[in-house]
Amino acid sequence: MHALANPARFLKFARPVTVWALWPGLILVVAGIGGGLFVTPPDYLQGESARILYIHVPTAWLGMAGWGAIATASLSQLVWRHPLAAVAGRAVAVPGAVYAALCLATGSIWGRPTWGTWWEWDGRLTSMLILFFLYLGYIALAGAERERGGEGRMAALFGLVGAVNLPVIHYSVLWWQTLHQGQSLSILGGSKIAPELLWPLFLTLLGFTLLFAAVTLMRMRTELARTRLEARLRRAASE
Amino acid sequence: MPTRSSGADMLRPKHQRLILISLALAALIGAVLLAMWGLKDRAAYFATPSDIAAGRFAPGKAMRLGGMVEKGSLQRLPDGVTIRFLVSDMKQQTPVEFRGIAPSLFREGSGVVAEGQLADNGTFVADNILAKHDERYMPPQIDNGMTGR
Numbered sequence A: 001m002h003a004l005a006n007p008a009r010f011l012k013f014a015r016p017v018t019v020w021a022l023w024p025g026l027i028l029v030v031a032g033i034g035g036g037l038f039v040t041p042p043d044y045l046q047g048e049s050a051r052i053l054y055i056h057v058p059t060a061w062l063g064m065a066g067w068g069a070i071a072t073a074s075l076s077q078l079v080w081r082h083p084l085a086a087v088a089g090r091a092v093a094v095p096g097a098v099y100a101a102l103c104l105a106t107g108s109i110w111g112r113p114t115w116g117t118w119w120e121w122d123g124r125l126t127s128m129l130i131l132f133f134l135y136l137g138y139i140a141l142a143g144a145e146r147e148r149g150g151e152g153r154m155a156a157l158f159g160l161v162g163a164v165n166l167p168v169i170h171y172s173v174l175w176w177q178t179l180h181q182g183q184s185l186s187i188l189g190g191s192k193i194a195p196e197l198l199w200p201l202f203l204t205l206l207g208f209t210l211l212f213a214a215v216t217l218m219r220m221r222t223e224l225a226r227t228r229l230e231a232r233l234r235r236a237a238s239e
Numbered sequence B: 001m002p003t004r005s006s007g008a009d010m011l012r013p014k015h016q017r018l019i020l021i022s023l024a025l026a027a028l029i030g031a032v033l034l035a036m037w038g039l040k041d042r043a044a045y046f047a048t049p050s051d052i053a054a055g056r057f058a059p060g061k062a063m064r065l066g067g068m069v070e071k072g073s074l075q076r077l078p079d080g081v082t083i084r085f086l087v088s089d090m091k092q093q094t095p096v097e098f099r100g101i102a103p104s105l106f107r108e109g110s111g112v113v114a115e116g117q118l119a120d121n122g123t124f125v126a127d128n129i130l131a132k133h134d135e136r137y138m139p140p141q142i143d144n145g146m147t148g149r
Helices: A007-039 A048-080 A085-114 A125-145 A153-162 A167-173 A195-238 B014-038 B049-053 B140-147
Strands: B063-069 B082-088 B093-098 B111-118 B122-133
Touching: A007 A048, A007 A195, A048 A085, A048 A125, A048 A167, A085 A125, A085 A195, A125 A153, A125 A167, A125 B082, A153 B014, A153 B122, A167 B014, B049 B063, B049 B093, B049 B140, B063 B093, B063 B122, B082 B111, B093 B111
Parallel strands: B093 B122
Antiparallel strands: B063 B082, B063 B111, B082 B093, B111 B122
């Protein structure tokens, strides 16, 4: 990681990676959604409405993974003072919030025909909504600190503390009685989604991950360019 | 604390920060886990028939009841809009009465969450019914094979 501490070296690496993440990501998302909508058979119980899982599940996972990235960046900012950590945290926050919002929106749309309700305050739904609000809080806090010229230490602490919500989201369906069903996929427990219905999920998961990475890298490059521009303007003004 | 000797001053600031943050984070996670464990009952979205059998809910209080719709228990009353069924959690059963339109996924052998209140005779009178499905997804023909077993 410290090999990328130098912004010039980071940019040299980030520029090609952005392109290589963006286009394959878009292609995979389109292929996965197409496969999920037109190729796979309908679900035995829910029929066609279960097809929304090809968007709902990746956005839910990546919404959570995004906060994991913010927490990691926060840790390396607070402990190792990594020069790009604050930039990375701020860059991740916006796509992370968008993914969390997409997860909530698709879940709500899915809940109406299957459960019979748009929204219920059960453990899983509530903890996911809290994650979305944490993103908004982090974006506001980190943005305010940047405007004041601070290092973003408060935002980093907030990013670290907010990570306690991640295990709550994950275990909410195990700890508490919830309307949301238990997990369909786990590393040890295998898949409770039949293989015929599963393969588009891997395409959209990989695709949404690549898009997340591409947007994050674009935002980091924009931020670095902005910092450089501000420094140049300041120098020009003082001359 | 015995560790706060001069030895700690020899640690590099980087390591001091790491230890401090790790301890703070561990304490925080511990506190949250304890709080969540304490909330186990209150954060539950619904009660089970076992909870009701244990007498933990008074009649007439708004609550949610969840479980499986017992197979073969669903009956439609002659008025055409009222249904009666048993909700089971594999240990206890609670009879439920509901007037209205149930969601399309509501069926025998499937999960259900009923909002309403207990009547004095032990029947749960529901104002609203939500269907709860499980975590399995599969094509229709596999299901036919499995139910035919």
